[in-house]
Amino acid sequence: METVTDNLENKARIRQLFDAQRQQARTVALTKAPERIAKLKKIQAYLLKNRTGLTTALYADFRKPPAETELTELFATNNELNVALQQVKNWLKPHSVPTPLGMLGTSSYVRYEPKGVTLIIAPWNYPFYLTIKPLISALAAGNTAILKPSELTPATTDFIREMIGSLFPEEEVAVIEGDATVAQNLLELPFDHIFFTGSTAVGKQVLAAAARNLSSVTLELGGKSPCLVDETADIEATARRIAWGKWVNSGQTCVAPDYVLVQRTVKDRLVAAIQKAVQRMYNADGMGVQASESYARIINSRHFDRLKALLDDAQAKGSTVLIGGQTDPxxxxxxxxxxxxxxxxxxxxxxxxxxxxxxxxxxxTRDEVQRYLTGRDKPLVMYLFSQTTAAAQYWLERTTAGNTVINDTLVHFAHTELPVGGVNQSGIGKSNGFYGFQEFSNARGVVNRQFGVLDLIYPPYSDRVKKLVNFFIKYL
Known part of the structure; x- marks a missing residue:
């Protein structure tokens, strides 16, 4: 058990590290595209060289299948690295903007400058990807970063610590380990930006802490993401895609379908197709899902007990298990x-x-769905399965979600050309590609005046000036 003395020592260590990074941030901010690209290449080289170490770590933490780790952790991270490596030079160029008529005689542009010292608090469900993805954005934008990986995945945290320690001086990138107390100590400091991925409940605490220092935040949270299936959907394909999206990582995915709303006329067909999909994915040899090497485990006993309690509560209140239901603590x-x-x-x-x-x-009816969704928190993502464009447009116009995927699940999260993130209760800010770079940058508007007519409206406010102002109001 941590003592008061231990906590004070941790706070002193964290403060020392923060101050070192704040000092170094001035130098890092002056780096150009080549220096930032070099940092990203070091991460990529390390990751590709040590991919077995990564899969071993994830397997040790919650028996995540190696192939699944390579897809959801390694491929996804490498994809983000490739986009940053290709585009960071363009992202750093001044972005010219049009000149309004009233600004005649000026030229203007937006330059993206680093925010400074950043904090990345990562979750346990995708412990490598959701730590390193925001780091890629932070480094591309020219920041220093302190990483707080999850204490629930010690093997992966060890991998991250060893990787970062071998690649970067700690005044540029550092890893701080520990539990919620350590996170609270970090949040007391005036970081220039905080990137948090986790639950909505903890996200509120992060936002409250950030407000005390007016730190900007990105919150990637969660919520109950619905999956809507209408009678026109390709049922077999829909079932496969829902099954994969829901049960990859044993359902421990913030953008997993949380529940399915299906048109009654196709419900039985969908249930049968989902059962078939589960059999094919996790029980093809007939030995049972528990024996499958393709199915991960719940992260720890506390989360297992929470999920078992949800299942027991539902059954006690009249819910019926159509597929599965077996548990082993x-x-x-x-x-x-x-x-x-x-x-x-x-x-x-x-x-x-x-x-x-x-x-x-x-x-x-659609009205039933509309009534069901109205008043509920805005989800991180909505999944729509329909073969008609009109149906998809109908729901896009009448619902709100951080993202929407039509006729698939999860794929948007690794789409580096799309902004990914929540809205209100499901999150603040966006990530992926340029949007992640933007989160860690200050968009600084610059106006350069060569000549102009604005001098003509300076005081004293004569009749001539009043006429010019009236002209501006009417025509500019």
Whole structure:
């Protein structure tokens, strides 16, 4: 157990590191594209050389299948690196803007400058990718960074610490390990930007702490992301894509489908197709999902108990298990589970599930869906499955979400040309590619005046000046 003395020593160490980075930030801010590219290349080279070490670490933390780690952690990170390496030179160029008629005689542009000392607080569910992705943006933008990986994934945190320690001096990039107390100590400091990925509840605490120092923030949170399936959907393809999006990483994905709203006429077909998809993905040899080398485990016993309690509560209140339902606390295993007859009074429908439980709700009319969604928190993402463009447009116009994916799941998160993030309760700010670079930058507007007519409206406000002002109001 940490003592008061230990905490004071940690705070002193954190403060010392912060001050060193604040001093170094002035030098780092002056770096140009070649120096920033060199830093990113070092990360990429290390990652490709040590890919086995990464897969081993994730397997040790929660038995994440190596192939799944390579797809969701290594490929996704390398994809972000490639885009930054290709584009950072262009991102750093002045972005010219048009000159309004009233600004005749000036030229203007936007330059992106680094914010300074940044803090990245990462979650445990994708512990490498969600630590290093924002770091890529921070370095591309010319910042220093302190990383706080999750204490729930010690093997991956060790990998990150060793990687960062071998590549960067700690006054530029450093790793601070520890629990929530360490995070609180970090949040007391006046960082220039804070990037947090995690739950909405903790996100509120981060935002409150940031407000005390007026630190800017990016909050990538979560929420209950709906999956809407209408009668025109390609049911077989829809089932495969929902099954993959929901049960990759054993459902521990912030953008996983949280529940399914399906038109009643195709509900039974969808359930049968999902069952078939689960069988193909995780039980093709007939040995059972628990024996599958393609299915991860729940991160720890506390989260297992939370998910088991959600399942028990739903069943006690009348929900029926259509698929799965088997659990093993000793193995932290919960089978891919599909629930029907769910109601709003069940805990599984009141909070983000963040696990392999998937409620399914049949609807008859669009009005039912509209009433169900109205008044609920804005989700991180909405998934729409329909073969008609008109249906997709209908829902895009009548709902709000951080992102929307039509006829697939999850793929938007690794799309480096799209802004990815939440809205209100599901997040603040965006990431990926240029949008991540933007989050860690100050967009500084610059106006350069060569000549102009604005002098003509300086005081004293004669009749001639008043006429000119009136002209400006009417015509400019």
């Amino acid at each position: 000793n193995d932290r295993f919960i089978e891919p589970t599909l629930l029907e007859n769910v109601s709003i009074n069940m805990e599984v429908m009141q909070e983000e599930i963040f696990g392999p439980l998937l409620p399914i709700i049949a609807y008859d």
